[in-house]
Amino acid sequence: MSLLKRKSLTFDLLAIAYIEAMTRRAFDPGQCPVGRTLERVGDTWSLMILRDALQGVSRFDQFQKSLGVAPNILTQRLAALVEAGFLERRPYQERPLRHEYLVTNLARDFAPVLTALMAFGNRHYAVEGIASQMVEAATGVAAEPVVVDRRTRKPIDGPDFIYAAGPAAGPVVLERVAQVARGRQARS
Amino acid sequence: MSLLKRKSLTFDLLAIAYIEAMTRRAFDPGQCPVGRTLERVGDTWSLMILRDALQGVSRFDQFQKSLGVAPNILTQRLAALVEAGFLERRPYQERPLRHEYLVTNLARDFAPVLTALMAFGNRHYAVEGIASQMVEAATGVAAEPVVVDRRTRKPIDGPDFIYAAGPAAGPVVLERVAQVARGRQARS
Numbered sequence: 001m002s003l004l005k006r007k008s009l010t011f012d013l014l015a016i017a018y019i020e021a022m023t024r025r026a027f028d029p030g031q032c033p034v035g036r037t038l039e040r041v042g043d044t045w046s047l048m049i050l051r052d053a054l055q056g057v058s059r060f061d062q063f064q065k066s067l068g069v070a071p072n073i074l075t076q077r078l079a080a081l082v083e084a085g086f087l088e089r090r091p092y093q094e095r096p097l098r099h100e101y102l103v104t105n106l107a108r109d110f111a112p113v114l115t116a117l118m119a120f121g122n123r124h125y126a127v128e129g130i131a132s133q134m135v136e137a138a139t140g141v142a143a144e145p146v147v148v149d150r151r152t153r154k155p156i157d158g159p160d161f162i163y164a165a166g167p168a169a170g171p172v173v174l175e176r177v178a179q180v181a182r183g184r185q186a187r188s
Numbered sequence: 189m190s191l192l193k194r195k196s197l198t199f200d201l202l203a204i205a206y207i208e209a210m211t212r213r214a215f216d217p218g219q220c221p222v223g224r225t226l227e228r229v230g231d232t233w234s235l236m237i238l239r240d241a242l243q244g245v246s247r248f249d250q251f252q253k254s255l256g257v258a259p260n261i262l263t264q265r266l267a268a269l270v271e272a273g274f275l276e277r278r279p280y281q282e283r284p285l286r287h288e289y290l291v292t293n294l295a296r297d298f299a300p301v302l303t304a305l306m307a308f309g310n311r312h313y314a315v316e317g318i319a320s321q322m323v324e325a326a327t328g329v330a331a332e333p334v335v336v337d338r339r340t341r342k343p344i345d346g347p348d349f350i351y352a353a354g355p356a357a358g359p360v361v362l363e364r365v366a367q368v369a370r371g372r373q374a375r376s
């Protein structure tokens with residue numbers, strides 16, 4: 001590849017990255033609970049760091065080795081996860097001073113999202129067979145993760161449940177819920 | 189703010205964006221089912237587009253209005269979601285030719301991930317009260333989403349379930365599973 005072509009590719013990447021960076025700042029989740037969560041952890045590295053942290057990884061070099069992530073990105077993501085309350089930064093060595101990153105209760109409460117992602121990945125992308133999964137500790141039998149209602153234990157993504165406004169819904173959410181309901185009626 | 193400062197801020201953003209773009213390409217999920225999923229939908233816009241699409245949004249201008257996303261980003265993400273099999277692109281108008289984006293079974297199977305994200309957001313970020321949620325259609329009672337094992341109906345992120353290797357696990361996964369097990373023993 002000629003130097004000119006290389007430069008052009010670099011420039012394209014730079015342009016795409018710049019536009020994305022400028023646009024990323026514009027994301028406004030409004031009242032959407034999914035959006036508000038993704039504001040904090042809506043990128044691959046943050047989610048992979050959380051996966052690692054929940055499995056017991058805690059030190060910078062361990063994260064780096066496990067994920068193959070560049071140090072500058074890792075530093076930035078760890079700081080953001082601390083800021084958002086998912087990780088707690090704590091010194092584990094005095095000379096030289098070194099910190100580890102421990103999961104908080106907030107991060108533990110996020111585990112079901114990663115479990116749902118794992119289940120989806122195992123259903124669709126485990127082309128060579130299952131490499132890792134959650135199993136019942138007592139029996140070793142593989143779990144089949146499903147999202148249900150705690151009270152009724154019915155799957156939420158079936159026909160028994162619908163998307164609805166809550167008591168604090170503002171006009172944007174109310175309009176969206178009405179649109180979803182119209183769509184549901186039109187399809188049925 | 190002086191022009192000089194503005195320029196410097198732009199340059200910083202550009203530098204960060206460039207480094208991130210270059211580094212992003214290095215992500216290798218290995219055999220991790222979470223990572224393989226995030227390779228396809230591991231960013232805020234893709235996940236928000238999927239949320240919208242699963243609620244019935246299908247046209248370019250509807251996505252744009254709903255998300256406030258820049259057209260170039262939306263075009264890129266829609267194409268990627270089509271490529272990954274989450275959306276199907278279909279003409280809905282001949283002159284001028286216009287396409288809509290419809291969810292596939294793969295996208296429908298992804299809904300539990302978004303439900304888990306919604307539940308997390310409602311638990312932690314609904315500072316003004318719940319704005320939107322899943323409710324039981326028959327009764328209107330709010331669902332409390334929880335990830336359980338389909339067979340035993342026990343919550344997977346409790347003590348009854350552990351992370352384990354599957355039959356196709358390679359050396360990296362086996363080492364990770366062993367590490368997680370050592371960590372579990374050290375803590376108990």
